Amino acid sequence: MTLLKEFFIVGAGGFVGSVMRYLMAVVLASASLKHGFPYATLAVNVLGSFMIGFLSQPFSANPYGRLFVMVGVLGGFTTFSTFSNETLLLYNNGQFIFASLNVLLNVLLCLVGVFCGFEAAKIIL
Known part of the structure; x- marks a missing residue:
């Protein structure tokens, strides 16, 4: 597999995952704005963690599939940087409980998600 081909495979998957993340953010934006907590990012990260756990075995033997789905789609879908930024914004706005809760929920639920996946x-595959 050539490096250029790998870049295109990951990039195509990243495009799909990033668009999916944006759509979830749009759908869940009202809940996040209403309650002042980044529910959309939490939901994306937990769902992405579940999916990476679920798909890790089927794609382990398929290098193209692994690059497209695991690295590209799920890498573009989940977002550690947004989680980090939102946590810092909560902290800087004096919302220490929400900032702490965001860290706790993201770490705990993502670990549970990948395990459950x-x-x-x-069981299923």
């Missing part, structure tokens, strides 16, 4: 794949 992995276990679900063992």
